[in-house]
Amino acid sequence: MADGKRVIVVGGGLAGLAASIRIAEAGVAVDLFSMVPVKRSHSVCAQGGINACNEVARQQGYSEYQHFDETLIGGDFLNDQHPVLEMTNWAPKIIDLLDRMGVPFNRSHEGYRDLRLFGGSLFRRTHFAGATTGQQLLYALDEQTRRFASEGKINMREFWEFLWPIVEDGRCVGIVAQDMRTMQIQSFRADAVIMATGGCGLVFGKSTNSVICTGGAASRCFQAGAWYGNPEMIQVHPTAIPGADKCRLMSESARGEGGRVWVPSKKGDTRKPKDIPENERYYILEERYPKYGNLVPRDIATREIFDVCVNDGMGINGTNQVYLDLTHKDPQYLTEKLGGIMDIYEKFVGDDPRYTPMRIFPAVHYSMGGLWTTYTAGDYQPDAPLTEHKPGNEIPVGTEPGLGLKMGAHNNAMTNIDGLYAFGEVNFAYHGATRLGANALLSCIFDGLCNGVSVVNYVREGDQTPASNLDPSIFDNATKQEQDKHDKLINSTTNASGDRSLNPYQIAFELGEEMNSASTVVKTGPGLEKCLSKIEELRERYTKVELGDGAMWTNQSLSFTRVVGDMIILGEAIAKAGLLREESRGSHYRTDFPERDDKRFWKTSVAKYNASSGKSDIEFVDVKAGLVKLRPRNYGKTDSGPQKTEKETVGAS
Amino acid sequence: MSEAEAYSFDADMRKANRKKAVAERSVIFKIKRCDGPGKPTRWESFKVPIKEGANVISSLNWIAANPVTTSGQKTTPVVWDSNCLEEVCGACTMVINGRVRQSCSCLIDEYAPLEGDTMTLEPMSKFPVIRDLWVDRARLFNNLTRVKGWVPIDGTYNLGAGPKESHDHQQMRYTLSECMSCGCCLEACPQFTKEEDESKWDTSFIGAHAISQARYFNEHETGKKLKSDRMDTLVGEGGINDCGNAQNCVKVCPKGIPLTESIGAIGRSATVHAFKQFFQGKK
Structure with a gap:
């Protein structure tokens, strides 16, 4: 490129690819780093769909603003409000773009894009491609990326692992990365760096996440001085299949398409599900939440399932499992709308969910928290925050770009480190204390398309020295720092004692067990304190960790062992912020503080790494709000009674 | 076994x-x-x-x-x-x-x-x-570039919806779009042989996955604008003529993609393409 400016994108999921395409299109060269061929990124696992206001819903009183309002109440008001408004305003246009790229969205019989119901909304506003929407969206962006790569506008570095952001005078000027095959460690210059590295499910051991979702990259930025927002906000998805190696997701779309969650009313009923008559089934969510029924947000569904199994002991045959039942639907319909997940269930469990109810339990799924980012608010500045928006109310704000965020402002989605951005799941801003289903794909693509422009402007208009003109010693030192860390690990193989407690896989396993039991569905002060002391023990053991493979070629054990240390550091921040947040909000539920406490905790927890202690310091800072007023979040919960209420839904397509 | x-x-x-x-x-x-x-x-x-x-x-x-x-x-x-x-x-x-x-x-x-x-x-x-068990499948992805496996959109700006599509046509395209580039079809194919020399990739057999992806993009209203380019590749060296019709690919595809149907469809397009080229004096 003429001015020689370059942007590094780390991560090739939806956020990273959308950013790369947008930036390459603007004529700035992109170096795209990914640990896997980008087509195999974790976005591929997203199933249910992507939310956006659409004409059918609009004519029933829905709006972009309603979507905005739903996202805030879903997130229990911990979201930064301005970026959410901008995102929901962009949503219909993002769907149009994906449609133009060739995503095979399901179609109505007339040929329009089909829609389905999803949690946290009474309107059909979720667009989908079977039950593999994430895969289809990722492929569309992968294809456009391949097009740019073939034209030399995006430089692909697949099978490279991000090791460290190079920060010089408070500004990010490149990264250190390692080729996962040759093990070569190298520094790369950049005028801006975008982290699009997803979530951290592996900190919790088994989750619905992919193997690479360790949170390692985010943790390394955190250790290099980037702040981390709301680390304690971890989403546990209500419906997953527990497995030996991971928990496999059963999409919320199963409920969106009519799936019902139930257990036998009689504790210890050993009959087959089909033999249990309707009046001897306890439809947990429909009875407790007559208004939203099975489509309450995920944190609520998860807690209720957990409550029924763990507290009431009413799980199927006394196990921690409940039924997710679709057998009342037409098998052909299920194949067309949900084929992807029907197949996954059948392959891994052996039963056909078209004819036998699925057995599911909650599993760690998504990190609402992530690298802290800032922005410049847009033109919509109401005199006072507004109360709840109801369908058909006057819509207070338009949908043109620039109302939520100032378009192209250099700091949109930028971390506290100049030139270091965070897009997608690794950005903490959008989803507050719970993410609504089908909002994740949206926030990823939105970040790439909208805030990608901010990166271009920062690189082009900023008066900072171009990275290509900086002193080579900056980059040489960074390489050396990482090479030294690497060599230290390699050396640990030579004098290994064979002590099992120093085995990296064992340390990771114990971290996952502890985090999963203390810091997910139900948390308590004493539980989190115990968790933190366990983390201390693991940290101590990790200092003496013994690598099982000293190879200088394609050493996966080394990569894993290295990231275990980063996961311990991130785990500490997650548990500590959870301990200090003495309230219950969204996914964060403390039995010792069961109420939301807006006075003390309508605040973002901001974790800052303390290099001298190796631990996090947590501060609570005001949430960036001002658009919508706080209100209680209960989704019309009733005391569970025997009578059943008609489920209320609006809209059909 | x-x-x-x-x-x-x-x-x-x-x-x-x-x-x-x-x-x-x-x-x-x-x-x-x-x-x-x-x-x-x-x-x-x-x-x-x-x-x-x-x-x-x-x-x-x-x-x-x-x-x-x-x-x-x-x-x-x-x-x-x-x-x-x-x-x-x-x-x-x-x-x-x-x-x-x-x-x-x-x-x-x-x-x-x-x-x-x-x-x-x-x-x-x-x-x-x-x-060990980790192999380099870069060639597989390269073959997607050979068939220009993308929809040539005008850009990422807001230009309204894409082309309307019938329910049945979407269902057909969706089936093809589930290809996850795993390479099972290539492993099972007698015509697709190991080639470590990167300079020979563009003239070696392209494989069932890329042929099926070419069909996928040819079936899209905007994607078909590149159909002629794709067919140039597929009638060329390492293209559809190298398929030996063993039909192993379809048997091992974990996603049940109708690969042999795709090969048949591209075969028919290739015939039409060859005629067009002949009458346009290109060959």
Whole structure:
């Protein structure tokens, strides 16, 4: 490129690819780093769909603003409000773009894009491609990326692992990365760096996440001085299949398409599900939440399932499992709308969910928290925050770009480190204390398309020295720092004692067990304190960790062992912020503080790494709000009674 | 197991095995290992305790934490490629008991139901080994570039909706779009042979996945603008004429993509394309 400016994108999921395409299109060269061929990124696992206001819903009183309002109440008001408004305003246009790229969205019989119901909304506003929407969206962006790569506008570095952001005078000027095959460690210059590295499910051991979702990259930025927002906000998805190696997701779309969650009313009923008559089934969510029924947000569904199994002991045959039942639907319909997940269930469990109810339990799924980012608010500045928006109310704000965020402002989605951005799941801003289903794909693509422009402007208009003109010693030192860390690990193989407690896989396993039991569905002060002391023990053991493979070629054990240390550091921040947040909000539920406490905790927890202690310091800072007023979040919960209420839904397509 | 036997090891057999699987058993994993390009290969065996729901991935994880062979030899953890573990990313493809498939969806109960049964793991043979079970499938992705596997949109700006599409047409395209670039069809194809020389990739057989993807993009209203370019590649060297019609590809596709239908459809397009070229005096 003429001015020689370059942007590094780390991560090739939806956020990273959308950013790369947008930036390459603007004529700035992109170096795209990914640990896997980008087509195999974790976005591929997203199933249910992507939310956006659409004409059918609009004519029933829905709006972009309603979507905005739903996202805030879903997130229990911990979201930064301005970026959410901008995102929901962009949503219909993002769907149009994906449609133009060739995503095979399901179609109505007339040929329009089909829609389905999803949690946290009474309107059909979720667009989908079977039950593999994430895969289809990722492929569309992968294809456009391949097009740019073939034209030399995006430089692909697949099978490279991000090791460290190079920060010089408070500004990010490149990264250190390692080729996962040759093990070569190298520094790369950049005028801006975008982290699009997803979530951290592996900190919790088994989750619905992919193997690479360790949170390692985010943790390394955190250790290099980037702040981390709301680390304690971890989403546990209500419906997953527990497995030996991971928990496999059963999409919320199963409920969106009519799936019902139930257990036998009689504790210890050993009959087959089909033999249990309707009046001897306890439809947990429909009875407790007559208004939203099975489509309450995920944190609520998860807690209720957990409550029924763990507290009431009413799980199927006394196990921690409940039924997710679709057998009342037409098998052909299920194949067309949900084929992807029907197949996954059948392959891994052996039963056909078209004819036998699925057995599911909650599993760690998504990190609402992530690298802290800032922005410049847009033109919509109401005199006072507004109360709840109801369908058909006057819509207070338009949908043109620039109302939520100032378009192209250099700091949109930028971390506290100049030139270091965070897009997608690794950005903490959008989803507050719970993410609504089908909002994740949206926030990823939105970040790439909208805030990608901010990166271009920062690189082009900023008066900072171009990275290509900086002193080579900056980059040489960074390489050396990482090479030294690497060599230290390699050396640990030579004098290994064979002590099992120093085995990296064992340390990771114990971290996952502890985090999963203390810091997910139900948390308590004493539980989190115990968790933190366990983390201390693991940290101590990790200092003496013994690598099982000293190879200088394609050493996966080394990569894993290295990231275990980063996961311990991130785990500490997650548990500590959870301990200090003495309230219950969204996914964060403390039995010792069961109420939301807006006075003390309508605040973002901001974790800052303390290099001298190796631990996090947590501060609570005001949430960036001002658009919508706080209100209680209960989704019309009733005391569970025997009578059943008609489920209320609006809209059909 | 011979190749023919391997392909006939079908769903019914696996289901039957699942029923007779013994709880709390150990299974022998025989793994073909190689330390890197140009290094010799060797076999190593591991005795792995099998718990409920175990698959090849959980077994390899167990070996990573306990890297000792059946003869008591301490060794290194096995290297393999994986990511989603839900059979949707395509990464963890390998040859298991002689048949190519994803290792995440390979349940031990279905293959080795009894105490002491053996599971054999080998890397795919059509791609260069990086280390152990991890192979370099860059050529597979290169072949998607050869067929211009994308929709040539005008740009990412807001220009309204895409073309309208009928319900049935979407269903047909969706089936094709589920291809996860795993390479099973290439491993099973007698015409697709290992080629380590990158300069020969563009003239070597392109493979069923790329042919089917070409059809996928030709079926899109905007995507078809590049149909002629795609057909130029597919009638050229290493294109559709190299297909030997063995039909192994469709049998091993984990996503049930109608690859032979795609080959047939592209074959017909190729004929039309050749006529067009002839009458336009291009050939």
